[in-house]
Amino acid sequence: MAQNGLEAAISRRRFLALAGAVGGAAALAGCGGDGSSSGNGVTYWVPPNAELPRMQSFLKGIKSGYKKAHPGAELENVVVPWEDALTKYTAGFSGGNPPDVTYQILPWMNKWRSTGVLADFRSLDKAFTDKFVDGLNADYLKAAEGPKGELLGLPYVGGFWTLVVNEAIWEKAGKPALPKTYDEMIPFAQAMTFDKKGRKLGESGYDARNVEHYGMTWAPVPAIQDNYLWHYFWSYGSDYISADGKDIGFNNDAGRAALRHMKAMVDSGAATPPSLYAEEERWRAAVMTGKTGMAWTEGVTVEYATKHPELRVKVLEPPAGPGGAYVVGACGFLSVSSKTKNKDGAVNLVKYLLDDEPLQTFSKLILAKPVRPQPSNYYDGLEDPRMTKFMNEAASLSKFVKTTRILPYQPQEYLMGKINDYLLGRQNLDAMITEASNQIQQMAKAAK
Known part of the structure; x- marks a missing residue:
């Protein structure tokens, strides 16, 4: 997962395949369509990180588990197809009835970072937030920070090759x-x-x-x-x-x-x-x-x-x-709308999603890497023992994660092309560095 896609829980290739698996499921699935619930109700918007039937089964379990943990509460899970997600999120946040809780990826966090549409978790529940982030990879937390140091999302699932x-x-x-x-x-x-x-x-x-x-x-x-x-x-x-x-x-x-x-x-x-x-x-x-x-x-x-x-x-x-x-790591985050009409319900849902059992179930469902080191049997029981072996061996490596830079422009693909010019003998090292430097300076100036 890097800045031009989650490349975190799952790869862009799988995102697109899963979006296609959702088919023309069109706009929103799971509730009538737009935004937060009132009273004891909470809405959760999330793209399909697994094949749609499996994702729906997971969300059905989340709904029943959340209601059992919080009697009287209601939860509407809204599956937002990947190909429509950014458009739907933008419309939801700009309207008067935004989703209470959303699943975010790094490029989207960059879009909302300075807009005020996401709440600061330390203002929502400082004690829980401080306890949750203790020991987390610092780069994951930095990727969720706002311009004034607000924590606009809690790292949920990670990804790295x-x-x-x-x-x-x-x-x-x-x-x-x-x-x-x-x-x-x-x-x-x-x-x-x-x-x-x-x-x-x-x-x-x-x-x-x-x-x-x-x-x-x-x-x-x-x-x-x-x-x-x-x-x-x-x-x-x-x-x-x-x-x-x-x-x-x-x-x-x-x-x-x-x-x-x-x-x-x-x-x-x-x-x-x-x-x-x-x-x-x-x-x-x-x-x-x-x-x-x-x-x-x-x-x-x-x-x-x-x-x-x-x-x-x-x-x-x-x-x-x-x-x-x-x-190189990236992350999926859980965020709360700054305009939620049910702050307590939204925070309770985030806490529930981050609880050990729901989190482990989701991580195994989408083959996400953990955002903190986990025991060597964390992924036991996957469909194939070789998958289990791989994921368990990788589970301890989150300590090595460093995320790509938070920038107002996207330099990675251009730089990869220039680096390949050097690696493949199309340009010498000094010439490549000079051209790359000139272009990045222009990109940075244009992004102001």
Whole structure:
């Protein structure tokens, strides 16, 4: 999950698929249509983070559980299709009868951040809020802050891509030591690169034109690179944008070191060539299909588990550089309307959704990563034991999360293109940095 989509609970690819699964369910489903309930009633607007029947079943349980916890209270769950969500949210907040509680993602939080449509949780219930946020990843909280430090949403479910190894390829390579640093990643990837006659990269006769599987997936696809390029900079002690948001953040020794390391991986012979696939899904699935030995991935889904019955993957902790170890994270938030007519009911609903059992049920339903480290059996009982294994191994990694910058413009896709110009030899490092700096400065000025 990154700033141009949740890439958090689930990926944009799955968002669109699920939105399509909702079909023409049109505008709102679940209540007559617009806004908050009166009296003891509360409305909750949420996009379908899972296939619609499963999402509806979950919300039915939430409704009965909430009413049991709060006798006399009423709850209307409103499923808002992803393709219509921002339009519906905008109309709801601008009218006189807004939804009481909403599920938010980072781009939407950025839209509402300075508008006053979301309430400050510390004003709603400071004691609960302070207790809930204790120990949470600071980047998740920062992503929910308003211009004056208000907390406009509580982190609900998180998302980040994890580094995994295809265990069959790793075993074929003789189980080389798992990489713990960026410096160790390249030789590790090279050790898992084989041609179709079983010769390893570097061995006599190795045929680079007929590769059976590469050691590392390096996909020239923005929706994928968005999940692993930025933590190269962070791990080397720089950033993709300067601290003041007005220029690039990698025109320095640390940034150049990160870029040179990326290029060393791309040039190593172990990384997938950019022409390998045309379809985004094939890039996403490369490590699952055995085309690559290592990749940053969303995880093992039902689809992957069904299509690849022999699939086994191992989750690695993110590699460390001189500046530390990170994963690019994003988040789904729960927010309360500042104009809610039932403040107590809205806060009670948020508390209920964040309670251990409903939260765990939702996390397992949509395969969301937790916003705080969880026990190693947190995801027990998923549809396939390999899904359970993956999610349980990933559950402890939220401590490495760093979110993308909160900015009035969106520089990521442009910067990915420029970085690829350098990595693929279309431009030298100095020229790329100069052009990128000039363009980002112009984007920042235009966004004022």
